[in-house]
Each structure stands twice: as structure tokens, then as C-alpha cells.
Amino acid sequence: MKLLGKTVIVTGAAAGMGEAIARKFAEEGAKVVATDIDKERLDQVVKSIAESGNEAIGLVSNIANQEDIDKMTNKAVQKFGSLDVLVNNAGIMDNFVPVGDLTDQQWERIIAINLTGPFKAARAAINIMEKQEKGGVIINNASIGGLFGARGGAAYVTSKHGLLGMTKNIAATYGIHGKIRANAIAPGGVATNIQSTITEPHPLGSQAIGSIGGNSAPLGQAEEIAEVALFLASDASSFVNGAIITADGGWTAS
Numbered sequence: 001m002k003l004l005g006k007t008v009i010v011t012g013a014a015a016g017m018g019e020a021i022a023r024k025f026a027e028e029g030a031k032v033v034a035t036d037i038d039k040e041r042l043d044q045v046v047k048s049i050a051e052s053g054n055e056a057i058g059l060v061s062n063i064a065n066q067e068d069i070d071k072m073t074n075k076a077v078q079k080f081g082s083l084d085v086l087v088n089n090a091g092i093m094d095n096f097v098p099v100g101d102l103t104d105q106q107w108e109r110i111i112a113i114n115l116t117g118p119f120k121a122a123r124a125a126i127n128i129m130e131k132q133e134k135g136g137v138i139i140n141n142a143s144i145g146g147l148f149g150a151r152g153g154a155a156y157v158t159s160k161h162g163l164l165g166m167t168k169n170i171a172a173t174y175g176i177h178g179k180i181r182a183n184a185i186a187p188g189g190v191a192t193n194i195q196s197t198i199t200e201p202h203p204l205g206s207q208a209i210g211s212i213g214g215n216s217a218p219l220g221q222a223e224e225i226a227e228v229a230l231f232l233a234s235d236a237s238s239f240v241n242g243a244i245i246t247a248d249g250g251w252t253a254s
């Protein structure tokens, strides 16, 4: 049991990688606060974790809403007495829209969910973790779109680059005495529902993404990313701080 007794918040836990992380962490002994905007799916995930004999509570929570973020972090402490790990996983894709055609509304929505929300959640978590003797761990699920330009539209790529910058800043600021570690995962293509949200791919953005080629790696499975998150959440990674772990089956290696 690699997370025995640890309290963990996972955002976007009703599907895809967030669901896999919530399940894996609960199996490893964590007390999981699973959050999402999709109540129906979230209830199913929490129910099935409980049926497996593990511990999770569900909380409908929009990462773009400050009040929801406060409720989420307060709930973890009220219910389980501490907050040991925050997994900022919730995120959405864009339609590969490049800067020239990006509306304010599209930009603001992606940045609110993929970057501002994780910042606010990290802020709330750090203010709790700093007061704890044992500190805490922050894991940001970014993307290879946080490392390279042509892996999404302008807003998505910017949001994920920002998330990686914030990860390193937290690590450099709060991790220096070993109290709070912050690391990020940069997945490549992973088989989840997120691709179905790409409803009208922009031709110029799609052309830019198409031109990079090289993605002969099969899609990853959400559980493979959950294993990376488990390593980062557990004491096995005690000396890992400010790292970005690429998990893309070798896509960006070539």
C-alpha cells in the first residue's frame, strides 16, 4: 500500500485519467476526494471504488469556480483530517484553433479550466500543506502540448505550458526545504473521452499538428498514466521535485 492513510484530491475524476488515478490511489490505501462536474459518472466511480472495499467520496466541483475549489479542499480536511496530495487533472481540449481565429470566449474557457483552476486549487492546497508537519504533494496533469507548440490549439498549448511553469515555480519555492513537492506529467495521446470533444478541428491548426508526424506510438491507457501519478504521489519519489515526466510511448523521442 503505497499511499496508506494519505488524503488525496483528484479533479476530473469521473472519467479517463482522473478516474484511473482515483481508482489506483484508493487501491493503494488513499482516502480519495474525487471531484468532477459530471455527477452521474462521478457517482458511479465512487460507488465502484467503495464496492471494491476502498475509500472515496465524490464531490461535484467545477475547477473554474473558486467557491467549489474552497469546498473541495475544506471537505478533504473536514472529512479526513489532512490534505496530502492534490492531483490537478481536470482539463479540456480545444479544436486546434490558432491565435488568428481564437475568440476571447474560447481562450478564456480553456485558460480558466486548464490553468487558472489548477492555480487556485494549488493555492488552496499549499495553504493547508504548509501548516502540516508532513507537507504535501502536488501533481499537475499537463500534456506534451506543454512542451511543444503543435500538439493542440493556441489556448490549449498555452495553458499546458503555463501549468508546467507553475509546477516548477511551486517546486522551486516550496520544495526547497523538502516540504511540498510539485511535479507534472506530460502525457501523449491517451485513449479517453477527450478526443470526442474535438468536434470541429480547425484546418490550419490541424495542418500544423499533422505536419509533425512521428506518432507511430499506440495510444496509451489511462491506467498507465495512473502508475506515473502513483510514483509521484508516493514516498518513492521523495527526491523528485519540479520534474516533468513525459509519458507518450516515445512520440516525442523522435
Ligand SMILES: NC(=O)c1ccc[n+]([C@@H]2O[C@H](COP(=O)([O-])OP(=O)(O)OC[C@H]3O[C@@H](n4cnc5c(N)ncnc54)[C@H](O)[C@@H]3O)[C@@H](O)[C@H]2O)c1
Binding pocket: 011, 012, 013, 014, 015, 016, 017, 018, 035, 036, 037, 038, 061, 062, 063, 064, 089, 090, 091, 092, 093, 113, 141, 142, 143, 144, 186, 187, 188, 189, 190, 191, 192, 193, 194, 195
Ligand atoms: N487524453 C489525452 O490524449 C491527453 C493527452 C495529454 C494530456 N491530457 C490531459 O489529461 C487530463 C485528463 O484528460 P482525459 O483525457 O482523461 O479527459 P476526459 O475527458 O476523459 O476526462 C476529463 C474529466 O474532467 C472533467 N471536467 C471537465 N471540465 C471540468 C471542470 N471545469 N471541472 C471539473 N472537472 C471537469 C470531465 O467531466 C471529465 O470527467 C486533461 O487535463 C488533459 O488535458 C489528455
